[in-house]
Amino acid sequence: MTAPTAAVRDLALALPSRDLPAYLYDLDALGAHAARVRAALPERVELYYAAKANPEPRLLETLSPHCDGFEVASGGELAHVAAAVPGRPPAFGGPGKTPDEIRSALRAGIHRIHAESLHELRVLARLTDGPGRPLGVLLRFNLPLDPETARGSALAMGGTPSPFGIDPADADEAVRLVTGAPGLALRGVHAHLASGLDAPALLSVARSVVGWAEELTARHRLPLHEVNIGGGMGVDYARPGDRFDWTAYGHGLGELLASRPGLRLRVEPGRALTAYCGWYATEVLDVKRSRDEDFAVVRGGTHHLRTPATKGHDQPCTVLPVGTWTEPWPRPAARSGRVTLTGQLCTPKDVLARGVPAPGLRAGDRVLFGLAGAYAWNISHHDFLMHPRPGFHFLGTDGGPAPGPTVPGAGT
Numbered sequence: 163m164t165a166p167t168a169a170v171r172d173l174a175l176a177l178p179s180r181d182l183p184a185y186l187y188d189l190d191a192l193g194a195h196a197a198r199v200r201a202a203l204p205e206r207v208e209l210y211y212a213a214k215a216n217p218e219p220r221l222l223e224t225l226s227p228h229c230d231g232f233e234v235a236s237g238g239e240l241a242h243v244a245a246a247v248p249g250r251p252p253a254f255g256g257p258g259k260t261p262d263e264i265r266s267a268l269r270a271g272i273h274r275i276h277a278e279s280l281h282e283l284r285v286l287a288r289l290t291d292g293p294g295r296p297l298g299v300l301l302r303f304n305l306p307l308d309p310e311t312a313r314g315s316a317l318a319m320g321g322t323p324s325p326f327g328i329d330p331a332d333a334d335e336a337v338r339l340v341t342g343a344p345g346l347a348l349r350g351v352h353a354h355l356a357s358g359l360d361a362p363a364l365l366s367v368a369r370s371v372v373g374w375a376e377e378l379t380a381r382h383r384l385p386l387h388e389v390n391i392g393g394g395m396g397v398d399y400a401r402p403g404d405r406f407d408w409t410a411y412g413h414g415l416g417e418l419l420a421s422r423p424g425l426r427l428r429v430e431p432g433r434a435l436t437a438y439c440g441w442y443a444t445e446v447l448d449v450k451r452s453r454d455e456d457f458a459v460v461r462g463g464t465h466h467l468r469t470p471a472t473k474g475h476d477q478p479c480t481v482l483p484v485g486t487w488t489e490p491w492p493r494p495a496a497r498s499g500r501v502t503l504t505g506q507l508c509t510p511k512d513v514l515a516r517g518v519p520a521p522g523l524r525a526g527d528r529v530l531f532g533l534a535g536a537y538a539w540n541i542s543h544h545d546f547l548m549h550p551r552p553g554f555h556f557l558g559t560d561g562g563p564a565p566g567p568t569v570p571g572a573g574t
């Protein structure tokens with residue numbers, strides 16, 4: 163896998179056992195990654211970060227200079243993002259927005275609202291029926307995804323019956339509702355159809371969404387200003403060294419825009435921006451053999467890092483051997499070449515990674531789980547079994563260098 167940076171590795175070894183598990187975020191790596199993503203996107207493609215992937219304020223601050231805005235999907239996220247990165251334009255999406263959430267969004271001066279249903283459009287029309295600048299609306303549609311693309315996606319949200327977006331059959335009525343409301347201004351279309359796609363697949367989605375949006379607005383003799391083509395850029399947990407091909411994606415979007423001088427595109431990735439900067443550091447508490455298989459129980463578990471349990475994958479990890487063993491009895495160690503890493507929860511679902519090649523893994527060794535910067539801590543069921551919460555450490559930017567190793571024999 164992508165090796166942890168020296169700063170991450172040093173800190174994972176330096177923290178005393180009682181301070182583990184801990185989330186380590188490499189802010190310098192995040193900033194550099196976001197800068198590369200931004201640089202790969204052509205002019206007239208705006209980059210928004212989908213805050214639900216990881217709303218940690220230090221991450222939002224680090225991303226802010228590289229992003230045009232933030233996508234929020236609840237009143238809670240809206241308030242949180244406004245406090246963490248004040249003055250950055252928020253776009254408000256998500257199904258089931260309450261009238262109170264919409265009112266606070268209007269007070270906060272949101273940049274765009276992504277309308278999810280005809281009912282929501284009617285609520286919006288009523289709540290904006292007063293003085294003031296019209297609210298920019300993108301109509302979110304549940305557009306068909308071609309079967310080939312749907313098969314390659316980890317999490318399809320479009321093309322099949324779903325609670326997300328407006329059904330294409332209601333498109334004309336949706337347009338009429340917006341154009342008939344003095345407080346609303348139709349800016350274009352939004353479509354976040356699937357997650358976990360590669361660049362060619364997402365480009366084909368983008369082309370079909372733009373084509374569909376053009377037909378819709380042409381039918382109503384309206385200009386098409388913007389298309390938000392969503393997030394969903396793939397993160398490959400099985401091949402963590404691979405990266406979404408932002409260069410090819412940016413190039414393809416540039417071609418799409420070349421013949422459309424009046425159009426602006428927006429992308430709103432979450433996972434592919436922050437997954438790589440986060441690490442869950444822990445130590446092996448015990449190693450045991452059960453019916454010819456080796457199990458290592460680590461401090462913490464899926465109540466902190468739920469990602470492998472929800473996605474049904476093995477979380478990529480790196481073992482950091484620790485030399486010292488001070489107990490007078492033999493050190494528990496794996497006898498085979500492959501070890502299943504589990505957590506402290508009393509449920510068979512608490513598995514972080516199966517069959518990890520870790521010959522001789524011992525109690526006291528440390529483990530760094532990677533790709534833990536998105537949909538990790540913030541989606542986990544923290545209170546289940548009442549174990550202590552992990553620590554949080556931020557490396558880089560103004561965080562200063564990591565302290566040197568304090569664990570005797572660390573790294574040997």
Ligand SMILES: *Cc1c(COP(=O)(O)O)cnc(C)c1O
Pocket residue numbers: 212214215233255256354356357358392393394395430431432433434
């Ligand atoms: C979750 C979500 C995103 C981000 O998806 P990723 O797979 O994390 O890139 C973007 N837009 C909408 C509407 C979403 O629901």
